[in-house]
Amino acid sequence: MSDSGKSWVKAEDVARLAGVSRSAVSRTFTPGASVSAKTRAKVMQAAEQLGYQVNIIARSMNTGSSNFIGIVTAGFDNPFRSKLLSPLVHQLALHGFMPLLMNADDPEQLAPSLKQLLSYHVAGVIITSGAPPLSLAEEYLARKIPVTLINRHADLPGCDRVASDNQQGMQMLVEYCRQRGWQQVGFIGEHPHHFSTRERYAALCSAGPDLTIQPCFIAGGGYHAGRAASPQLMHCQVLLCATDMLALGALDGLRSAGNASALPAVTGFDDIPQASWDPYHLTTIQQDTDALAQHAVDLLVTRIADFALPSRHRAVPVKLIVRDSA
Amino acid sequence: MSDSGKSWVKAEDVARLAGVSRSAVSRTFTPGASVSAKTRAKVMQAAEQLGYQVNIIARSMNTGSSNFIGIVTAGFDNPFRSKLLSPLVHQLALHGFMPLLMNADDPEQLAPSLKQLLSYHVAGVIITSGAPPLSLAEEYLARKIPVTLINRHADLPGCDRVASDNQQGMQMLVEYCRQRGWQQVGFIGEHPHHFSTRERYAALCSAGPDLTIQPCFIAGGGYHAGRAASPQLMHCQVLLCATDMLALGALDGLRSAGNASALPAVTGFDDIPQASWDPYHLTTIQQDTDALAQHAVDLLVTRIADFALPSRHRAVPVKLIVRDSA
DNA sequence: TTGTACGCGTTATCAC
DNA sequence: GTGATAACGCGTACAA
Numbered sequence: 309m310s311d312s313g314k315s316w317v318k319a320e321d322v323a324r325l326a327g328v329s330r331s332a333v334s335r336t337f338t339p340g341a342s343v344s345a346k347t348r349a350k351v352m353q354a355a356e357q358l359g360y361q362v363n364i365i366a367r368s369m370n371t372g373s374s375n376f377i378g379i380v381t382a383g384f385d386n387p388f389r390s391k392l393l394s395p396l397v398h399q400l401a402l403h404g405f406m407p408l409l410m411n412a413d414d415p416e417q418l419a420p421s422l423k424q425l426l427s428y429h430v431a432g433v434i435i436t437s438g439a440p441p442l443s444l445a446e447e448y449l450a451r452k453i454p455v456t457l458i459n460r461h462a463d464l465p466g467c468d469r470v471a472s473d474n475q476q477g478m479q480m481l482v483e484y485c486r487q488r489g490w491q492q493v494g495f496i497g498e499h500p501h502h503f504s505t506r507e508r509y510a511a512l513c514s515a516g517p518d519l520t521i522q523p524c525f526i527a528g529g530g531y532h533a534g535r536a537a538s539p540q541l542m543h544c545q546v547l548l549c550a551t552d553m554l555a556l557g558a559l560d561g562l563r564s565a566g567n568a569s570a571l572p573a574v575t576g577f578d579d580i581p582q583a584s585w586d587p588y589h590l591t592t593i594q595q596d597t598d599a600l601a602q603h604a605v606d607l608l609v610t611r612i613a614d615f616a617l618p619s620r621h622r623a624v625p626v627k628l629i630v631r632d633s634a
Numbered sequence: 635m636s637d638s639g640k641s642w643v644k645a646e647d648v649a650r651l652a653g654v655s656r657s658a659v660s661r662t663f664t665p666g667a668s669v670s671a672k673t674r675a676k677v678m679q680a681a682e683q684l685g686y687q688v689n690i691i692a693r694s695m696n697t698g699s700s701n702f703i704g705i706v707t708a709g710f711d712n713p714f715r716s717k718l719l720s721p722l723v724h725q726l727a728l729h730g731f732m733p734l735l736m737n738a739d740d741p742e743q744l745a746p747s748l749k750q751l752l753s754y755h756v757a758g759v760i761i762t763s764g765a766p767p768l769s770l771a772e773e774y775l776a777r778k779i780p781v782t783l784i785n786r787h788a789d790l791p792g793c794d795r796v797a798s799d800n801q802q803g804m805q806m807l808v809e810y811c812r813q814r815g816w817q818q819v820g821f822i823g824e825h826p827h828h829f830s831t832r833e834r835y836a837a838l839c840s841a842g843p844d845l846t847i848q849p850c851f852i853a854g855g856g857y858h859a860g861r862a863a864s865p866q867l868m869h870c871q872v873l874l875c876a877t878d879m880l881a882l883g884a885l886d887g888l889r890s891a892g893n894a895s896a897l898p899a900v901t902g903f904d905d906i907p908q909a910s911w912d913p914y915h916l917t918t919i920q921q922d923t924d925a926l927a928q929h930a931v932d933l934l935v936t937r938i939a940d941f942a943l944p945s946r947h948r949a950v951p952v953k954l955i956v957r958d959s960a
Numbered sequence: 961t962t963g964t965a966c967g968c969g970t971t972a973t974c975a976c
Numbered sequence: 977g978t979g980a981t982a983a984c985g986c987g988t989a990c991a992a
Contacts, residue, residue: 587913692969
């Protein structure tokens with residue numbers, strides 16, 4: 309890609325300056341190597357002086373492994389996913405991995421992009437997007453590249469996943485509804501093939517068999533979807549929304565359509581920053597993004613060490629955040 | 635990092651199956667090479683059959699260049715920055731570059747992280763964060779690694795930058811204020827050393843010398859900062875905020891502190907998705923994130939081709955979005 | 961512990 | 977147009 313650039317400091321340069329062999333330099337920068345303290349000191353000083361950095365590209369090539377991790381995600385406009393990105397990158401860095409970012413927004417371009425990821429010999433892949441076809445994950449698994457899914461379902465052997473405990477979250481909400489004496493509940497979700505929607509709806513149904521549940525599935529899953537959906541459920545006592553974005557839209561939809569005195573209560577799921585803003589004060593279920601990220605990376609790291617591990621699933625506990633919206 | 639894995643399909647395998655030499659395979663996958671149509675066909679078919687992908691790591695090592703681009707950013711919780719990430723990744727992909735994501739949230743860990751980026755022999759770096767010290771950019775430039783800044787100031791020779799036209803945006807707002815007959819204007823910004831705050835404030839001052847401007851700088855720059863700041867400017871006719879996040883908080887701060895009948899108008903800057911939500915309907919200046927990303931990548935690509943280029947700066951036009959908040 | 965020699969997968973160079 | 981061969985920078989057996 310680039311041309312000129314040139315003149316990187318290499319191990320040989322350091323070796324010459326330090327008066328040692330090139331392998332001594334290599335060993336100094338290899339975690340589990342045996343170098344005398346004296347040699348190491350000489351090398352380190354020379355390296356410092358020259359500003360030497362190990363060329364990870366070259367290292368990767370001869371070890372046959374890389375420390376690249378593909379992060380494939382979609383919809384950075386979704387605050388929850390953005391929120392997840394930070395701890396994910398942080399955790400990966402802690403383990404010495406470098407994230408390669410793949411945007412899955414454009415389904416057309418997704419397949420070739422994921423293929424391309426193979427060119428980089430990624431050590432693993434984290435999929436955090438709701439939509440992309442799972443068949444692509446199989447492609448990685450077939451090549452023994454570990455795949456970890458976040459808030460996503462999969463039956464693929466050798467594929468790990470971590471998700472917030474939707475069951476627990478919905479149970480908390482149902483319990484809360486019972487305390488308030490609400491029986492007529494509406495549910496707003498994205499298309500049922502969407503993982504979080506499907507799982508949360510199922511959890512709601514199983515947790516509240518005594519409730520009258522009216523579901524409403526609406527395409528898009530964002531603020532505007534929620535806003536358009538809620539007026540249809542005006543008669544409910546409470547609206548349980550699959551995500552905060554839907555819930556915030558739902559609140560605004562209700563306000564614009566009904567008279568303020570008798571609006572349904574509204575709850576969300578995620579606890580994005582906007583949920584706590586004045587106009588909303590959304591009662592919601594908080595996902596622990598730090599824990600999600602930590603588990604995701606841990607699952608990935610352990611499977612990189614041993615690909616033959618059985619599929620694992622971890623459910624991350626959630627927390628009920630009671631605010632004014634319900 | 636990983637161990638077992640192994641068994642990648644390499645050029646030699648393809649060559650053997652296709653009955654040609656390794657070089658033929660290499661040429662087939664090298665854009666500007668000369669291969670006969672017949673050979674190319676044989677190679678392509680064999681490659682397809684084996685699922686061969688060029689090993690970019692090895693290619694990078696040989697050519698001495700990489701197609702990695704470091705994206706260093708901070709605060710994914712800022713919707714504007716998240717919004718910028720999508721087109722950025724997209725544009726890079728269009729040029730065959732792979733983004734390495736660096737989180738600059740933790741200033742302690744930033745320096746070592748950026749150093750580490752050198753290990754990957756990145757072809758260039760895009761800095762989109764407001765805060766990180768510019769001295770780090772110098773480190774890259776010293777090694778002839780192109781650096782492009784987005785919405786950030788810099789005097790470094792050889793460093794390109796692209797930014798929304800803050801001057802134009804503020805002029806539009808001032809003009810709008812004049813039409814409305816507002817003379818008492820408040821300004822809410824982050825700390826003055828923050829680029830967008832400083833530049834937008836300066837633009838405001840120079841565009842509206844006839845106005846009475848009362849600035850208020852408040853740490854943090856998010857929703858809560860704006861919310862805390864606005865009540866102090868209750869007496870103004872309009873509050874010009876340096877960012878949408880500040881503006882949304884400011885609106886809520888005003889509402890909670892004053893009587894609804896006589897609140898100042900409020901404007902923002904960015905046009906994040908939340909600005910159009912019902913409770914806000916924020917009048918704001920829209921940044922063209924697609925254009926910002928496109929220019930940033932273009933600047934980077936051209937400088938990668940020729941590092942000796944003079945420093946360039948591009949201002950991206952903005953657009954006034956009039957809603958109800960002003 | 962240290963240095964030498966070789967291989968990782970690819971592209972560039974050079975004969976053919 | 978095609979095929980051998982030499983790099984690219986580094987890790988690591990192997991011998992010293």
